Amino acid sequence: QKHYDYLLVGAGLFNAVFAHAAARAGKRCLVLEKRAHIGGNIHCDTVEGIEVHRYGAHIFHTSNAEVWDFVNRFVTMNRFTNSPVANYKGEMYNLPFNMNTFSRMWNIRTPAEALAILNEQRAEIAGEPKNLEEQAISLVGRDIYEKLIKGYTEKQWGKACTELPAFIIRRLPVRLTYDNNYFNDRYQGIPEEGYDALVQALFSEADILLNTDYLADKEGWNLRADAVVYTGPIDAYFDYALGALEYRSLRFETETLDTENYQGCAVVNYTERDIPYTRIIEHKHFVFGTQQKTVITREYPSDWKPGMEPYYPVNDTKNQALYEVYREMGARESVIFGGRLGEYRYYDMDKVIESAMVRARALGLTVGDET
Numbered sequence: 001q002k003h004y005d006y007l008l009v010g011a012g013l014f015n016a017v018f019a020h021a022a023a024r025a026g027k028r029c030l031v032l033e034k035r036a037h038i039g040g041n042i043h044c045d046t047v048e049g050i051e052v053h054r055y056g057a058h059i060f061h062t063s064n065a066e067v068w069d070f071v072n073r074f075v076t077m078n079r080f081t082n083s084p085v086a087n088y089k090g091e092m093y094n095l096p097f098n099m100n101t102f103s104r105m106w107n108i109r110t111p112a113e114a115l116a117i118l119n120e121q122r123a124e125i126a127g128e129p130k131n132l133e134e135q136a137i138s139l140v141g142r143d144i145y146e147k148l149i150k151g152y153t154e155k156q157w158g159k160a161c162t163e164l165p166a167f168i169i170r171r172l173p174v175r176l177t178y179d180n181n182y183f184n185d186r187y188q189g190i191p192e193e194g195y196d197a198l199v200q201a202l203f204s205e206a207d208i209l210l211n212t213d214y215l216a217d218k219e220g221w222n223l224r225a226d227a228v229v230y231t232g233p234i235d236a237y238f239d240y241a242l243g244a245l246e247y248r249s250l251r252f253e254t255e256t257l258d259t260e261n262y263q264g265c266a267v268v269n270y271t272e273r274d275i276p277y278t279r280i281i282e283h284k285h286f287v288f289g290t291q292q293k294t295v296i297t298r299e300y301p302s303d304w305k306p307g308m309e310p311y312y313p314v315n316d317t318k319n320q321a322l323y324e325v326y327r328e329m330g331a332r333e334s335v336i337f338g339g340r341l342g343e344y345r346y347y348d349m350d351k352v353i354e355s356a357m358v359r360a361r362a363l364g365l366t367v368g369d370e371t
């Protein structure tokens with residue numbers, strides 16, 4: 001049996017970058033992936049010629065020039081700019097909160113008018129905000145809170161805003177310009193060839209076994225390589241010895257429609273409480289698709305139970321403390337824990353790439369553009 005330098009558990013973005021760095025150093029990698037495809041959560045299916053983001057909308061954005069140049073070596077990033085729209089009872093508001101939003105909400109025209117209303121409404125909360133509702137009002141006032149934050153947030157967390165801690169919303173950026181670009185990052189886009197092409201290129205020299213669960217025979221697999229990089233859930237690695245870390249999950253309902261253009265943009269947030277989904281994604285708009293049909297996905301937030309797909313870590317005090325104990329246990333293993341599940345944190349794609357670069361370089365590997 002072939003022996004490898006690295007056993008990489010999980011075929012997501014973290015290990016893809018790591019595999020690329022290892023291959024450059026002539027190291028051999030064996031990748032185990034539980035699912036039937038590579039790419040982890042950035043994987044897309046193709047339906048009616050349209051790339052469908054199977055695990056939620058993925059928009060690449062970064063201010064890190066090195067990371068941007070890195071991905072552009074493997075794929076061509078298009079000029080997609082995320083400018084989502086909120087639908088509140090049929091009223092359409094631009095996001096993030098900016099002059100377009102305020103002008104629609106209050107029928108005003110100038111930044112001074114908007115600021116006057118915002119400040120008047122912010123003053124409703126006098127002392128230290130006691131919960132998420134008070135925090136949001138102190139940041140953007142009651143009108144924006146009621147129409148654009150309350151219902152959406154309650155659906156996301158499955159709890160009333162008055163029962164959620166204030167710290168969940170630390171900042172709510174308010175822009176006094178007519179600028180609908182959601183991200184502040186210097187670079188953003190979607191790979192024209194698709195995310196899978198990026199991951200395939202990065203894994204091109206690795207041997208990959210799909211539908212293979214490392215944890216079903218951890219000790220056996222460990223014999224196949226000198227070192228292990230594990231990007232699955234850290235609590236699962238230890239067989240939940242101290243209990244399970246909690247997540248929020250999502251349910252996706254995808255539908256093909258016999259219409260060319262369903263909603264006119266990639267992302268529409270549904271901010272009223274009574275509509276059970278939080279967003280509808282129309283996938284073709286990520287790449288300016290011109291197909292005759294369209295594919296849309298409704299996103300329903302849900303509670304998470306063991307066995308379900310973990311999406312968002314619940315980084316509250318209890319879970320964070322539990323993670324710290326698992327992390328210390330992990331530090332005593334001769335295994336590298338990386339990525340969003342291995343480190344139990346929400347990581348955007350650029351941050352995952354950055355983190356994999358750092359970890360690879362610490363082992364003397366390089367990603368290719370070092371001077």
Ligand code: FDA
Nearest residue numbers: 010012013014034040041056058059214232339340348349
């Ligand atoms: P990832 O989860 O992708 O990969 C881990 C892999 O390990 C999985 O394929 C899993 O099956 C496998 N695995 C686990 N246990 C295993 C075992 N025992 N044996 C074998 N394999 C195992 N970021 C961004 O920049 N812009 C965006 O718009 C979004 N949008 C977004 C939406 C939603 C809903 C989520 C949840 C996340 C985002 N992200 C994002 C974040 C992005 O998805 C994330 O940064 C990367 O996918 C993380 O890559 P990893 O390799 O860390 O994990």
